[in-house]
Amino acid sequence: MDFKDLDIKCKKIRQDILTQIGTLGAGHIGGSFSIVELLVVLYNKHMNVDPNEPNMNGRDRLIVSKGHSGPAVYAVLCDIGYFDKSWLLTLNKPKTNLPSHCDMNKTPGIDMTTGSLGQGFSCAAGIAKASKLKKDGAKIYTIIGDGESQEGQIWEAGMFAAHHKLDNLIAFTDYNKLQLDGEVKDICGIEPIDKKWEAFGWNTVTVNNGNSCEAIDFAIKQCKEFSNGKPSMVILNTKKGYGLSFVENAGFSNHSMPISKEMFDEGMKELGGTI
């Protein structure tokens, strides 16, 4: 699949996220949209997974530590065949398999239950350690938020991963610069975030356009080529709400925002979907 096709796919994924959240009337759309390109590249170009065998031994894993981006993950898992598209209309509905935050016991393809920030990152380090002990050669991917990086547990896990030479762990910071209440820099800044990870003993790759499939793919390839025994952190400079103007323009309010029928229709039109 070339990058043109991936770009088309990203639009389709955004339509599916908008469908989930629009059907419900509100949801975590900003942080979901900012990682669409990353998820599409991971699942379509890098991850060794099989939707027909979701529990396959030795498969690659993805732990979305910023668990509120569930709708984005569900759209991509659905796209590659983990479950039927009708599920996308059930986000947060009673007894749904698609709760707002990722739940490994409800959704096929979800590798860890996340939602309480910082915890998924430790779990990812534990999974990477487990894979090393099993010597199965799996790659463990994980995504953290920039606001989430204010959690102390992130740095505990960061030290652990470097100390245990977990070079099978490739992490991404969704650096969209916004958190629930405002701009990260105004609330409790995390700069210089690349230097921090470097100081913690990680390889650090910065992607200037974190919403470019090609740039993300290049960064992942770089991480796979490192042979210094270090885990890798890719800082993705993304835009929260990227890809749909009224969401992007809502700024930090798009962390979780209402989506009316009119907004849904307007959004689908802009994304080239059918209503």
Added chain:
Amino acid sequence: MEMRQTFSFEMDKYMAQNENIVLLNADLAKPNGLSEISEKYPERCINVGVAEQNMAGIAAGMSSYGFIPFIFTFTPFATRRICDQIAVSIAYAGQNVKIVGTDPGISAEYNGGTHMSVEDIGILRSIPNMVIFEPVDNSQLKKALVQILNFDKPLYIRMFRKELPDVFSDDYNFDLFKADIIKEGKDVTIICSGIMVQEVLEANKKLSDWGINAEIINIHTIKPIDEDTIIKSAAKTKHVITAENHNIVGGLGSAVSEVLSQRCPTILKCIGIKDSFGQVGKMPYLKQEYNMDSRSIVSAVLEILKR
């Protein structure tokens, strides 16, 4: 033998048979008797450093990969410090992680109030489906470990680290989810756990002298609690005392009270730490200080029987 040695000795056998068992600790390998076993299984005994939150997450991740992680630290850090990690990454995620908290309650002695867990049972009891086990001696611990390893859900072991006198013989019949009736009686039921079992046995000598025939029940598994054994005994004796090394708010006393009030309303008195924090001191002093010694148990029995 000290309980930490027993634990280590038994785990050595199981780790030799099952390569999925891993032992994690947060810079407390030595106090928890894990130094030797860590040398024997260096890959599967991991000291994560002073980072309990991370230890819980590492364990949850390893469990999701098929390992059976045991995480070790002192009781307050194994529970109140990582309550959310236990609730979300371990319990809600359904991960097979065994949490081992040592130095429960007043047994933290000279580590004092900061290290003295008076609330660990209360915290974990309110997390859905969490199993809470507090061994009373080496024999019970040994027998429990076999069943704990075959139980594939989260479980908390509230373990005294040092030596405790034997209560049970090696051939006694243990069931992880069934209380042990140490002595049958008809006048009063004394329900006890952990180090308080010894105090109750001591108190019973006096009670026997005075012609009071107490039924003594050891609740080793505080959650899920063996309701039927409690109800049966309470219905017989009509008077119940609980004795625990924990705050009476949220601990064994509360658990027994929940059972009795719903199924067999019975007069109840709770011996334990009465809603206060810990402090430095040796156990005999602290038992007196918190009215947890055998004399306090005798007084409670006399009071409840109005003698």
